[in-house]
Every structure is written in C-alpha cells, then in structure tokens.
Amino acid sequence: MTTSQARAGRGRTIPEHCSTQTVQRVCVAETDMMGVVHHANYVAYFERGRLEYLRRRGLPYKAMVARGFHMPVVELNVRYKKPAYFDDVLSVETRLGALSRVTVRFNYTVGRPQQGGAGEPEVLLEGHILLACVDEKNKPRPLPEDVVRVLFLPEVSQSDDLVIPGSRAGRAGNA
Amino acid sequence: MTTSQARAGRGRTIPEHCSTQTVQRVCVAETDMMGVVHHANYVAYFERGRLEYLRRRGLPYKAMVARGFHMPVVELNVRYKKPAYFDDVLSVETRLGALSRVTVRFNYTVGRPQQGGAGEPEVLLEGHILLACVDEKNKPRPLPEDVVRVLFLPEVSQSDDLVIPGSRAGRAGNA
Amino acid sequence: MTTSQARAGRGRTIPEHCSTQTVQRVCVAETDMMGVVHHANYVAYFERGRLEYLRRRGLPYKAMVARGFHMPVVELNVRYKKPAYFDDVLSVETRLGALSRVTVRFNYTVGRPQQGGAGEPEVLLEGHILLACVDEKNKPRPLPEDVVRVLFLPEVSQSDDLVIPGSRAGRAGNA
Amino acid sequence: MTTSQARAGRGRTIPEHCSTQTVQRVCVAETDMMGVVHHANYVAYFERGRLEYLRRRGLPYKAMVARGFHMPVVELNVRYKKPAYFDDVLSVETRLGALSRVTVRFNYTVGRPQQGGAGEPEVLLEGHILLACVDEKNKPRPLPEDVVRVLFLPEVSQSDDLVIPGSRAGRAGNA
Numbered sequence: 001m002t003t004s005q006a007r008a009g010r011g012r013t014i015p016e017h018c019s020t021q022t023v024q025r026v027c028v029a030e031t032d033m034m035g036v037v038h039h040a041n042y043v044a045y046f047e048r049g050r051l052e053y054l055r056r057r058g059l060p061y062k063a064m065v066a067r068g069f070h071m072p073v074v075e076l077n078v079r080y081k082k083p084a085y086f087d088d089v090l091s092v093e094t095r096l097g098a099l100s101r102v103t104v105r106f107n108y109t110v111g112r113p114q115q116g117g118a119g120e121p122e123v124l125l126e127g128h129i130l131l132a133c134v135d136e137k138n139k140p141r142p143l144p145e146d147v148v149r150v151l152f153l154p155e156v157s158q159s160d161d162l163v164i165p166g167s168r169a170g171r172a173g174n175a
Numbered sequence: 176m177t178t179s180q181a182r183a184g185r186g187r188t189i190p191e192h193c194s195t196q197t198v199q200r201v202c203v204a205e206t207d208m209m210g211v212v213h214h215a216n217y218v219a220y221f222e223r224g225r226l227e228y229l230r231r232r233g234l235p236y237k238a239m240v241a242r243g244f245h246m247p248v249v250e251l252n253v254r255y256k257k258p259a260y261f262d263d264v265l266s267v268e269t270r271l272g273a274l275s276r277v278t279v280r281f282n283y284t285v286g287r288p289q290q291g292g293a294g295e296p297e298v299l300l301e302g303h304i305l306l307a308c309v310d311e312k313n314k315p316r317p318l319p320e321d322v323v324r325v326l327f328l329p330e331v332s333q334s335d336d337l338v339i340p341g342s343r344a345g346r347a348g349n350a
Numbered sequence: 351m352t353t354s355q356a357r358a359g360r361g362r363t364i365p366e367h368c369s370t371q372t373v374q375r376v377c378v379a380e381t382d383m384m385g386v387v388h389h390a391n392y393v394a395y396f397e398r399g400r401l402e403y404l405r406r407r408g409l410p411y412k413a414m415v416a417r418g419f420h421m422p423v424v425e426l427n428v429r430y431k432k433p434a435y436f437d438d439v440l441s442v443e444t445r446l447g448a449l450s451r452v453t454v455r456f457n458y459t460v461g462r463p464q465q466g467g468a469g470e471p472e473v474l475l476e477g478h479i480l481l482a483c484v485d486e487k488n489k490p491r492p493l494p495e496d497v498v499r500v501l502f503l504p505e506v507s508q509s510d511d512l513v514i515p516g517s518r519a520g521r522a523g524n525a
Numbered sequence: 526m527t528t529s530q531a532r533a534g535r536g537r538t539i540p541e542h543c544s545t546q547t548v549q550r551v552c553v554a555e556t557d558m559m560g561v562v563h564h565a566n567y568v569a570y571f572e573r574g575r576l577e578y579l580r581r582r583g584l585p586y587k588a589m590v591a592r593g594f595h596m597p598v599v600e601l602n603v604r605y606k607k608p609a610y611f612d613d614v615l616s617v618e619t620r621l622g623a624l625s626r627v628t629v630r631f632n633y634t635v636g637r638p639q640q641g642g643a644g645e646p647e648v649l650l651e652g653h654i655l656l657a658c659v660d661e662k663n664k665p666r667p668l669p670e671d672v673v674r675v676l677f678l679p680e681v682s683q684s685d686d687l688v689i690p691g692s693r694a695g696r697a698g699n700a
Contacts, residue, residue, distance in 0.1 A: 023337040027226060028236075029219050029390055031383035033436055038379050039598040040568035044204050047565075051202060061203075062262040073564040076603040076652075083597070083663065086383055087237040089337060127601075138608065162198040162264060204565055206558035208611055213554050214423040215393035222390070248389040251428040251477075258422070258488065261558055302426075313433065373687040377576060378586075379569050394554050401552060411553075412612040437587040439687060512548040512614060 010099045010148070017154035018096035020053040026088045036083035042110060043076065046129055049094035050106050056155040059147065069141065071104065071131040078127035088112055091121055096151055097128055102140045104131045104151065185274045185323070192329035193271035195228040201263045211258035217285060218251065221304055224269035225281050231330040234322065244316065246279070246306040253283075253302035263287055266296055271326055272303055277315045279306045279326065360449045360498070367504035368446035370403040376438045386433035392460060393426065396479055399444035400456050406505040409497065419491065421454065421481040428477035438462055441471055446501055447478055452490045454481045454501065535624045535673070542679035543621035545578040551613045561608035567635060568601065571654055574619035575631050581680040584672065594666065596629065596656040603633075603652035613637055616646055621676055622653055627665045629656045629676065 024045055032038040054061050064071070084090055090110055097105035107128045111121030135141045199220055207213040229236050239246070259265055265285055272280035282303045286296030310316045374395055382388040404411050414421070434440055440460055447455035457478045461471030485491045549570055557563040579586050589596070609615055615635055622630035632653045636646030660666045 025226075025337060027219065027222050028382050028384075029222055029388050032378050033381035033383070033385045034378075034595060034597070035383045036597075039601060040379055040565060040572070043565035043568060044202065047202050047204055060262060065261075070559060072559070072561075072605070072608070074605050076564060076601065076605075078601040080597070080599050080601075086240075087235060162200060203557050203559075204563050207553050208556035208558070208560045209420060209422070209553075210558045211422075214426060215390060215397070215554055218390035218393060245384060247384070247386075247430070247433070249430050251389060251426065251430075253426040255422070255424050255426075375576075375687060377569065377572050379572055394552065397552050397554055401550075410612060415611075436590075437585060512550060 009096075009152070010101075012152065014096050014098075015152065015154075018152060020049065020056055020094045020155060022049050022052050022092045022094070024048070024090045024092060026084055026086050026090065028086060031086050034083075036085060037088075039078070039080060042078060042125060042127070045090070045092050045110065046076075046094070046106070046108050046127065049092045049108060050129065050131075053094045053096075053106070054150070056157050056159075057150045057153045058156050059150045064147065067144075068136055069144065069147070070134050070136070070138075072134060072138075073129055074103070074132045075130035076127070077129075078125055080125045082112075082122065082124045084110075084112060084124050090124070099143070099148065099151065101142050102133050104133070104143065105129070106131070184271075184327070185276075187327065189271050189273075190327065190329075193327060195224065195231055195269045195330060197224050197227050197267045197269070199223070199265045199267060201259055201261050201265065203261060206261050209258075211260060212263075214253070214255060217253060217300060217302070220265070220267050220285060221251075221269070221281070221283050221302065224267045224283060225304065225306075228269045228271075228281070229325070231332050231334075232325045232328045233331050234325045239322065242319075243311055244319065244322070245309050245311070245313075247309060247313075248304055249278070249307045250305035251302070252304075253300055255300045257287075257297065257299045259285075259287060259299050265299070274318070274323065274326065276317050277308045279308070279318065280304070281306070359446075359502070360451075362502065364446050364448075365502065365504075368502060370399065370406055370444045370505060372399050372402050372442045372444070374398070374440045374442060376434055376436050376440065378436060381436050384433075386435060387438075389428070389430060392428060392475060392477070395440070395442050395460065396426075396444070396456070396458050396477065399442045399458060400479065400481075403444045403446075403456070404500070406507050406509075407500045407503045408506050409500045414497065417494075418486055419494065419497070420484050420486065420488075422484060422488075423479055424453070424482045425480035426477070427479075428475055430475045432462075432472065432474045434460075434462060434474050440474070449493070449498065449501065451492050452483045454483070454493065455479070456481070534621075534677070535626075537677065539621050539623075540677065540679075543677060545574065545581055545619045545680060547574050547577050547617045547619070549573070549615045549617060551609055551611050551615065553611060556611050559608075561610060562613075564603070564605060567603060567650060567652070570615070570617050570635065571601075571619070571631070571633050571652065574617045574633060575654065575656075578619045578621075578631070579675070581682050581684075582675045582678045583681050584675045589672065592669075593661055594669065594672070595659050595661070595663075597659060597663075598654055599628070599657045600655035601652070602654075603650055605650045607637075607647065607649045609635075609637060609649050615649070624668070624673065624676065626667050627658045629658070629668065630654070631656070 026037055030037050030041040051061050090112055093109040095107045097107040105128055110125045111123050113121045133141050133143045201212055205212050205216040226236050265287055268284040270282045272282040280303055284298060285300045286298050288296045308316050308318045376387055380387050380391040401411050440462055443459040445457045447457040455478055459473060460475045461473050463471045483491050483493045551562055555562050555566040576586050615637055618634040620632045622632040630653055634648055635650045636648050638646045658666050658668045
C-alpha cells in the first residue's frame with residue numbers, strides 16, 4: 001500500500017466497488033440560452049449522486065441527520081470539458097475519494113454514453129466535493145465508525161428504489 | 176358526450192389512460208429553511224412529468240423541437256395543500272386535461288404514498304399547466320395532427336428508460 | 351364601498367399606494383435553450399417582490415418568522431404573455447390584492463420598460479400568490495393586527511437598502 | 526515584475542482596481558433545510574458578479590455574444606468557510622485573477638459585513654471561475670484585444686444601473 005492510498009482511506013485502500021452510478025435526463029429548465037446545460041446545474045447532480053451512494057449502502061442521509069450528523073459541503077471543484085444538451089441521458093459516477101477523521105471526499109465523473117452503447121461514455125466533466133461532518137451547531141464532529149464502515153461497502157442495491165407501492169406500473173420512472 | 180367533454184378533447188372524450196406517473200425523491204437542494212420543499216421547485220417536477228408523458232408515447236419533445244414546434248408555458252397554476260420533506264418519494268401524475276387547436280393543458284397531482292403502501296397517496300398539491308404550440312419565431316401554430324394523436328395514446332412504455340447501455344448495473348437509477 | 355372591495359381588504363379598500371416595485375436584470379442562468387427566461391424562474395422574482403414589500407414598510411419577514419409567524423404559499427398563478435431575454439431589465443410590481451383573517455394575496459405584473467423610457471412598460475406576465483399565515487407547526491394562525499396595519503402602509507423607503515457599510519462605492523449594486 | 530505576475534496578466538500586472546463589488550440579499554428560495562444558503566446557489570452569485578464586472582467597464586456580455594464571442598465556464602472552485610442565513614446582505618467581490626490568450630480567471634470572495642459596519646466583512650467563502658473564450662461552435666477563440674483592454678479598466682460606473690426610466694421611485698431596488 002502506498003502512502004497516498006493510506007491517506008486516502010484512513011489507513012485503508014479504497015476498494016474499486018466504492019462507486020455509485022446515477023442517471024439523469026436533461027430537462028429544459030437545466031439548459032441556458034447557449035443551448036447547453038448551465039454549469040450551475042451539475043452541482044445538484046453531485047448532491048443526488050452522494051445521497052444515492054449512501055442509500056444504496058443502507059444508510060440514508062436522513063438517518064444521519066436524525067442522529068445529529070450533518071455533512072455540509074466545504075469544497076466544490078468542477079472541470080467542464082464538453083457541453084451536455086437537452087434530453088441527453090447522462091451518467092453520474094460518484095466515487096469515494098478520500099476520508100479523514102471529519103471529512104469525506106467524493107470524486108465525480110459525468111459522462112454521456114456513446115450512441116449504440118459501444119465503447120466508453122464520453123466524459124463531459126469531472127469534479128469533487130469535500131464534505132465535513134458537523135453537529136447541529138455546525139461544529140466539526142468525527143465521522144461515526146458505523147458510517148465509515150458503510151462508506152467502504154459495495155452497493156447493497158443498484159436501484160434508486162423509486163417504486164410507488166401498489167402502483168400499476170410496478171416501477172414508475174423519473175423523467 | 177357532454178359539451179364540456181367535447182371542448183376538453185377537441186370533440187373527443189379524454190380517455191382515462193391519458194396519464195403518466197413519474198416519481199421524484201426530494202433532495203436537500205429542493206428544501207428551504209422551513210424544512211419543506213420550496214414551492215418553486217414543483218414547477219420543474221411538472222416539466223419532467225410532461226416530457227415523460229410525451230416520451231412514453233413515442234414522441235420525445237426533442238423531436239417536436241427538431242420539426243420546429245415549441246410548446247412554451249402560457250399559464251401555470253398550483254394549489255399547495257401539504258408540505259413535502261427531504262427524502263420523501265413523491266408521485267407526480269401528469270394527466271391530459273384539455274386540447275384546443277393550439278393549446279394543450281396538463282393537470283397535475285403530486286402525492287406522497289402512505290407508509291406501507293396501503294391506501295391512496297396523500298395529495299400534497301394540485302395544479303395545471305397550459306402550453307401553446309408556437310413556431311421558432313414564437314407565433315402560434317396549430318398542433319400537428321400526429322402530435323394530437325400521440326397525446327391521446329396510452330403509454331407505450333411505463334419506464335423512463337434511464338438505462339446506460341452496457342452498464343454493469345442493468346438499470347442505474349436516478350436519485 | 352362595494353362588497354368586493356370590502357372582501358379585498360377586510361372591510362377596507364386597498365389604497366393605490368399598496369404596491370412595491372423591484373427590478374431584476376436577467377442573467378444567463380435564468381434563460382433556457384429557447385433563449386428566453388425559463389418560466390419557473392419568475393417564481394423567485396415574486397418571492398423577492400413580497401419580501402421587499404414588507405421590508406420597505408418597516409417589517410422584514412425575518413422579524414415575523416422570529417415571532418413565530420410563517421407565510422407559506424398556498425396558491426400560485428402565472429399567465430405568461432411575452433418572453434424576456436438575457437440582460438433585460440425587468441420591473442416587478444408587487445401589489446396587495448386581498449386580505450382575509452389568515453391569508454394575504456399579492457398580485458404581480460412583470461414588465462419590460464420601453465427603449466428610451468417613454469410610455470408604459472410592456473407587460474410580460476401577470477400572476478398572483480396567496481399566502482397563509484401559519485405557526486411553526488403549520489397550523490393556520492390569524493395575521494397579527496400590526497402586520498395587517500403594515501400591509502396597508504405606503505413604502506417608508508423606496509430602496510432595497512443594499513448598502514455595504516463603509517463600502518468605497520457608497521452603493522454597491524446588485525447585478 | 527515577477528514571472529507569476531506576468532503570467533497572470535499577459536505580461537501586465539493586474540491593477541488593484543480590477544475588482545467589482547455586487548451585493549445580494551438572501552431570499553427564502555436560496556436556503557435549505559439546514560437553515561443556511563444551499564452551496565449550489567453561490568454559483569449564480571458568481572455569474573452576476575462577472576456580468577456586472579463587464580457592464581461597469583462599458584462592455585455588457587450581451588455585446589460580446591452579439592459579436593460571436595462566448596465565455597463558458599471551464600473550471601469552478603469554491604471553498605466554503607461559514608454559512609449565510611436568510612435575509613443576510615452579502616457582498617460579492619469579483620476580481621480579475623489571470624488572463625491567457627483564450628481564458629479569463631475571476632477570483633471571488635463572498636463576505637458578510639459586520640453589524641454596525643465597523644471592521645472588515647466576515648469572509649464566508651472564496652472561489653474562482655475560469656472562463657474560456659469560444660466561438661458559436663464552441664471552438665476556442667482568442668480574446669479580442671478590445672475586451673482585454675476593458676478587463677484591465679477601473680469601473681466606469683459603480684452602480685448596476687437598475688433604474689426603470691420614468692419610474693416614480695427614481696431608483697427601484699432589487700430585493
């Protein structure tokens with residue numbers, strides 16, 4: 001194990017499975033007069049990605065908040081490479097990047113699958129978010145051990161579980 | 176057929192199947208300091224609902240735009256009844272409400288399913304949107320006959336088709 | 351006094367001075383791929399208008415919240431007439447429309463001044479918002495008498511008071 | 526002149542006057558359930574800041590677009606230090622940070638003035654944006670010489686010019 005890997009995961013290498021993929025379809029409200037997705041809108045994609053990262057490992061963020069742990073964003077970085085357009089289906093990869101006693105870093109890659117599905121998706125942008133664990137008064141608070149454990153898990157479920165119970169459709173999709 | 180029905184659907188009764196259900200999970204960005212979804216954010220839910228209404232009937236809005244038909248919102252109405260909270264899974268029903276030569280009305284009901292899935296979802300808000308069909312110069316333009324036909328169809332698909340081709344996950348969900 | 355006027359202002363005619371004008375310059379983030387302001391963005395203009403209505407009469411909404419009075423939106427209505435474009439300077443008129451024991455209605459007109467400033471501004475859209483007065487638990491609560499009094503006042507100040515104390519610029523404007 | 530300064534301003538030191546201050550008052554829509562401004566909303570503050578930077582030097586961005594020059598964001602970085610709350614009046618400093626043949630960097634500081642106006646404002650966050658100059662087809666395009674000249678100018682006006690011609694109010698403020 002290299003020093004860099006050790007730092008990345010509090011003495012642990014971050015496993016390849018520490019990644020969650022969500023999918024977004026671009027709607028009109030997200031575009032701007034240049035005909036592309038306005039750069040500010042990707043920040044919401046990132047939020048959805050990390051909420052889903054937690055949920056698919058059995059720990060909804062809501063449960064953390066209920067226990068008095070909040071995770072505000074303390075750093076945001078995005079490098080935009082190519083534009084996205086209305087109706088594009090985008091993949092958002094949220095990958096655990098690093099952990100310290102009070103912070104978690106997620107790395108993001110937003111891609112657009114190739115027509116036909118062959119080959120790697122085109123990378124539209126990359127970024128990362130650094131979150132700090134704080135209490136209700138915004139004071140830094142060490143990440144609880146069970147949360148750290150969950151962050152290292154593979155996904156329990158690969159779906160976002162957007163099923164309305166009793167719905168005729170079985171699964172009612174998200175536009 | 177009553178006069179009211181006739182007006183509603185250009186001489187045709189609007190069938191019960193002219194409805195599409197989408198599902199949204201509330202994220203932090205959509206809440207406000209009152210701890211509830213800020214009223215402005217539901218307008219995007221409505222947009223996603225009607226884009227999905229068209230897509231699931233085989234006519235993506237993008238294809239209409241490519242043919243020179245645009246459908247700007249000319250009227251928006253929302254009656255808020257109950258608040259929604261972070262992490263709520265909400266159902267958005269988009270129902271064809273009325274058609275004239277150049278306008279389409281969609282009626283919306285946003286609900287929250289009961290815990291356990293028994294019974295009807297709690298209705299959080301109701302609303303409608305009136306769209307006008309215009310050309311690229313914003314001049315009113317009659318809805319093309321094939322679009323009218325599509326609006327009266329049942330859903331061809333009940334999913335939002337958010338599948339990344341070749342994805343390990345099969346279906347990668349939307350947070 | 352007519353019955354309609356009586357209902358409008360709890361037994362009082364609403365004076366002409368019960369109106370506040372705010373001004374917004376359209377930024378890129380508010381436009382969409384049609385090159386116009388996306389319809390959802392005007393809802394924030396309305397919010398700013400009514401917050402300023404209160405402030406300019408000496409009652410910041412923050413002070414109401416501190417006393418346990420909240421005013422969620424229970425109805426939203428917008429009729430869009432003409433599009434607005436990037437960099438347009440728009441006037442937003444917020445006018446007291448009606449009052450009941452627990453609700454306040456504001457009527458809105460968003461306009462674009464004519465080039466050169468002669469004549470009436472072009473009306474781009476009209477709308478209204480109905481607010482209900484509630485307590486912290488979201489239960490209806492009669493509007494306090496001093497708030498009702500303030501709502502009927504003329505503006506004390508016609509500025510939004512966006513001055514940074516000690517700023518070199520005297521007044522640092524809002525883009 | 527150091528090498529770093531030379532790089533920063535294409536062979537020129539960037540003068541102290543290459544800075545513009547805008548002011549924002551936080552509205553409810555910008556807050557989230559934690560009671561603070563949601564981190565994504567500052568991205569719009571940055572956009573307003575740089576649009577105003579150009580306008581106050583006599584070059585509205587709209588005029589650049591009309592000439593076929595667009596300036597999409599290629600990098601975004603924000604370091605959040607302290608939260609902002611509803612009704613806070615925030616100062617946004619937009620400072621020219623660096624220039625290359627096709628890129629412009631703006632550095633941002635968002636502050637909250639101390640109560641009473643004495644002393645320096647509390648710094649809430651810092652960040653920067655890198656813009657690339659492109660043509661209508663999104664191909665990199667050298668910044669025109671007259672735009673470079675304007676970027677180095679002091680402000681011609683220190684107001685955002687949000688005056689509705691013929692308005693009774695003289696100056697109609699922005700909430």
